[in-house]
Amino acid sequence: AEAASSRKARQKDWTKLIYSTSLTAEEILHGEKQEQKSDVEMDEDDLFQVKKTTGDDAEALDMSKESVEKEELKKWEDEDMLESIRHLFITGGDGPLGE
Amino acid sequence: MAQIGSIVQFSGHQHLRQRLVLSILSGKHVRIDKIRSEDKNPGLRDFEVSLLRLLEKVTNGTIIEISLTGTAILLKPGIISGGPITHDCPLSRSIGYFLEPIIMLSPFAKKPVHLTLKGITTDEHDLSVDLLRTVTLPHLQLFGISDGLELRIKRRGAAPGGGGEVQFLCPVVKQVKTLNFIEPGKIKRIRGIAHAVRVNPQFSNRMIEAARSILNRYIPDIYLYSDVYKGDESGKSPGYALSLLTESTTSALHCAEAISEPGVAPEDIGLKATRALLAEVNRGGCVDRKHQTLVLLMMVLGSEDVGRCRMGEPTPRTIQFLRDVQSFFGTSFKIVSADTSDPECTHLLYSCYGTGYVNANRTLA
Numbered sequence: 001a002e003a004a005s006s007r008k009a010r011q012k013d014w015t016k017l018i019y020s021t022s023l024t025a026e027e028i029l030h031g032e033k034q035e036q037k038s039d040v041e042m043d044e045d046d047l048f049q050v051k052k053t054t055g056d057d058a059e060a061l062d063m064s065k066e067s068v069e070k071e072e073l074k075k076w077e078d079e080d081m082l083e084s085i086r087h088l089f090i091t092g093g094d095g096p097l098g099e
Numbered sequence: 100m101a102q103i104g105s106i107v108q109f110s111g112h113q114h115l116r117q118r119l120v121l122s123i124l125s126g127k128h129v130r131i132d133k134i135r136s137e138d139k140n141p142g143l144r145d146f147e148v149s150l151l152r153l154l155e156k157v158t159n160g161t162i163i164e165i166s167l168t169g170t171a172i173l174l175k176p177g178i179i180s181g182g183p184i185t186h187d188c189p190l191s192r193s194i195g196y197f198l199e200p201i202i203m204l205s206p207f208a209k210k211p212v213h214l215t216l217k218g219i220t221t222d223e224h225d226l227s228v229d230l231l232r233t234v235t236l237p238h239l240q241l242f243g244i245s246d247g248l249e250l251r252i253k254r255r256g257a258a259p260g261g262g263g264e265v266q267f268l269c270p271v272v273k274q275v276k277t278l279n280f281i282e283p284g285k286i287k288r289i290r291g292i293a294h295a296v297r298v299n300p301q302f303s304n305r306m307i308e309a310a311r312s313i314l315n316r317y318i319p320d321i322y323l324y325s326d327v328y329k330g331d332e333s334g335k336s337p338g339y340a341l342s343l344l345t346e347s348t349t350s351a352l353h354c355a356e357a358i359s360e361p362g363v364a365p366e367d368i369g370l371k372a373t374r375a376l377l378a379e380v381n382r383g384g385c386v387d388r389k390h391q392t393l394v395l396l397m398m399v400l401g402s403e404d405v406g407r408c409r410m411g412e413p414t415p416r417t418i419q420f421l422r423d424v425q426s427f428f429g430t431s432f433k434i435v436s437a438d439t440s441d442p443e444c445t446h447l448l449y450s451c452y453g454t455g456y457v458n459a460n461r462t463l464a
Contacts, residue, residue, distance in 0.1 A: 011436050011442065014413070014434035014435075014447060015431070015432070015433055015434045015435070018413075018418055018421050018422060018434070019421075019422070019425065019431050025413075025414075025415035025416075025418035025419055026415060028418055029412065029413075029415065029418075060113060061224055062112075062113060062114060062115055062116055062196075063196070063224040063225055064195070064199055064224075064225055064226050064389050064392075064416070065223065065224060065225060065226060065356075065389060066388065066414065067223070068355075068371070068374075068375045068378065072374075072375075072378050073371060073374040073375065073378070075374075075378075076313075076373075076374035076377050076378065077374075082313070082316065082377070084381075085377060085380060085381050086317065088285060088286055088380060088381075088383065089285055089286045089287075089317045089318050090285040090286065090287045090318065090348060091317065091318050091319075092285070092317070
């Protein structure tokens with residue numbers, strides 16, 4: 001069942017997630033890591049949610065540059081990856097999927 | 100985050116800058132408690148206190164109360180006065196940390212801001228003065244803030260010694276324009292600035308060579324500039340960095356940068372900046388991740404009309420910013436997929452109804 005729900009990869013309802021839930025930013029972006037909660041239904045009936053204290057690291061800096069992950073950079077050593085964004089440049093013709 | 104009267108309340112030290120900015124712009128008082136209250140070194144850090152002092156200088160009549168332990172603050176904003184200001188930034192954060200919130204406030208000052216900031220000009224946490232000059236300021240032009248907008252880099256200052264100096268000049272506006280930016284366009288040019296201070300000046304060229312080895316394949320219009328600062332202008336510590344940006348046919352800008360690390364060759368710094376740029380370009384949209392909050396803020400302050408902008412997914416910072424904007428201005432954005440027919444589309448269309456914010460400080464003049 002877990003695979004099925006993730007495979008759907010349905011588009012997130014950002015407006016609702018941001019304004020009508022108390023999920024943290026990380027939970028919104030990367031899905032909820034909720035332990036044993038049958039389903040993630042944020043109905044009005046769900047009275048309270050235990051406020052998690054994760055991400056409240058005292059030294060978490062207020063900064064505008066995100067540190068780039070090594071993995072993310074590693075991807076760009078690959079020739080196919082470099083070619084995959086050619087359509088974003090004026091010299092690159094139309095996108096592969098007609099974007 | 101309950102709102103009592105005109106006081107908006109928050110807990111924790113995070114997102115301090117945006118909350119102070121929103122308070123000053125909206126005129127609502129803000130109270131922030133539990134600032135590192137559980138930490139073994141509780142309360143505000145020196146750079147946060149310094150930021151509060153800077154905000155006092157930029158405004159007139161602002162009252163800031165800090166609790167004895169430094170774990171709670173109350174800010175009652177005055178008017179944004181502007182004018183000539185000088186501020187020494189502590190070496191714990193770079194100039195970018197201080198300039199980013201000032202850029203959000205300055206267009207709404209009573210007199211044009213002429214701010215001199217001294218400290219570290221480039222570090223790994225905040226936007227460097229190069230990106231602020233070449234990418235952040237052009238974003239203000241989208242909203243009709245352009246004549247007399249300038250950032251001059253007088254001296255560079257690498258960490259840890261600093262010694263850099265910049266001058267920020269910003270005109271005042273009555274109102275900002277409504278944004279309608281939904282076409283990302285295609286990338287037509289790449290620009291970059293490499294600088295090296297108190298190290299072999301060849302390091303700039305070595306970073307540029309490395310960046311070109313990847314970028315040359317895409318377009319011919321690439322200009323990477325080696326910015327040389329000598330003697331007293333080069334600050335107190337050695338360091339070098341490469342800042343890169345792409346500009347599209349519709350003037351969408353994406354940027355990235357990398358700065359020197361001990362034991363890493365300049366070539367690798369050049370490659371790191373380039374790959375970070377490609378990752379940013381690949382995310383696409385009209386505005387890059389580092390400038391989401393600035394653009395969204397100006398959309399909220401826009402005239403009473405619907406503003407639209409196409410961007411990638413919000414960053415964690417942006418998500419909190421959207422929530423904070425709602426707390427201060429009551430404005431919420433509609434965020435939908437930019438292409439509802441394509442389930443793979445990661446771009447989002449952000450739209451909101453501008454508050455019709457008028458620079459009341461200016462009319463007093």
